[in-house]
Amino acid sequence: MKILIMLRDAFYEANPQFLEDAKQLGEVKILYTDNGIAKEELKKEVKDVDIIIVAVVKINSEVIEAAPHLKYIIKYGAGYDNIDIDYAHEKGILVSNAPGVNAQSAADLAFGLMLSAARNIPTKDKEIKSGHWELSMGNEIYQKKLGIIGFGSIAKAIAKRATGFEMDTVVYTNYPNQQAADTLNVRFVEKEELFQTADYIIIATSLNEKNKHLINIETLNIMKPTAYIINISRGPLINEVDLVHALESNKIRGAALDVFEVEPPINDLPKRNEIVATPHIGGATFESIKRIGDLSISNIKKLINKEELDYLVVPKERV
Known part of the structure; x- marks a missing residue:
């Protein structure tokens, strides 16, 4: 088995055991992709591989077509x-x-970003490091209304954390799970109600053709003009031009973004004072990276042994 691994640069250092385990299962080729990879170079790199392990690099039809051995x-x-x-799926690739x-x-x-935006933590940190000591006012999240877009695993984990802050949590989703909602003390609402009433809105849904620029x-x-929006999902869920306009015209108070329409961003959005920005680090913890690495190794072993794989993705309407 020839295995091509294309992960965020920090992932390799965070979980070196993953690479050692992968090398026990096949011939491993590693690409560092934080600075991007040209399409033609990528097509050359995939031409003889059986397995691709990928984080954020786009694997489109052209890349797949350039990989005749890909399984x-x-x-x-x-x-x-x-x-x-x-x-x-059309090419028979799992x-x-x-x-x-x-x-x-x-x-x-998500909670770190929400608190950072509400209390202006990044700006205060920069000021005090530069020797500037000045009090400024912030906002509480305690007992405020939290709107969550989506109701998958991440959204449920956010809702569970919100209970500790006694937040009034509402959810907009196309796939409501009433039992889970009852357990987490959340209620489902229409999109308009969520946007009109929430003090903090967290985007925690996957990106698809229908919800781009939601x-x-x-x-x-x-x-609300006092509201904040937090995006830990995918950048294209927000129209960044419209967001800048809303910030400039005081339509909302601020935003906290872990993701952007283009990554790394090519505009000045992350530099705005009303924005708290992080470089797509939502899943970047030592614990998470180890769990994903272990799952990946387990699935490669199952492929070799012709066993059923975990979490197979098939074409369908995405959440």
């Missing part, structure tokens, strides 16, 4: 919008992901 694509994480699932494995890490970050000038215009 299996492992998404090193949950969201698989960077992989052409339909074309892979695809799996790791749903829920990084949910706790992403939920932790956050746009229309939805931003009906939000």
Whole structure:
């Protein structure tokens, strides 16, 4: 087996055992991709591989077509919008992901971003490091209304954390689970109600063709002027031009973004004072990376032994 591994640079150092385990199962080729990889170079790299393990690099039909020996694509994480699932399925190539494995890490970050935005922590940290000591006011999240978009593993983990802050949590989703909602003390609402009433909105849904730019000038215009929006999912769920307009016109108070439409961002959005920004680190914890690595190794062993794989992805309507 020839295995091509394309992960975020920090992942390799965070989980060296994963690479050692992979080398026991086949011939391993490693690419460092934080600075991107040209399409033509990628097509050359995949031409003789059997397995691709990928984080955020796009594996589209053109890349798949350039890999005649490819049997299996492992998404090193949950969201698989960077992989052409339909074309892979058409070519008989298996695809799996790791749903829920990084949910706790992403939920932790969501709350970290929400608190950072509400209390302006990053700005205060920069000021005090530069020798500037000045009091400024922030906002509580205690007993405020939290709106969550999506109700998958990450959203549920966020909702569970919200109970400790006695937040009034509402959820907008196309796939309501009333039993889980009752357990987590949340209620389902329509999109308009969520945007109109929430003090904090956390985006925790996967990206698909129907929800691109779900956050746009229309939805931003009906939000509270004191509201914050937090995105730990995928950048294209927010129309960044519309977000800048909303911030400049004080339609909302601020935002905290772990993801962007283009990564790394090529605009000045992360530099704005109203924005708390992190570089797509939602799943980047030692614990999460180890769990995903262990799952990936287990599935490669199952492939070799012709056993059923865990978390196979098939073409379907995405959440």
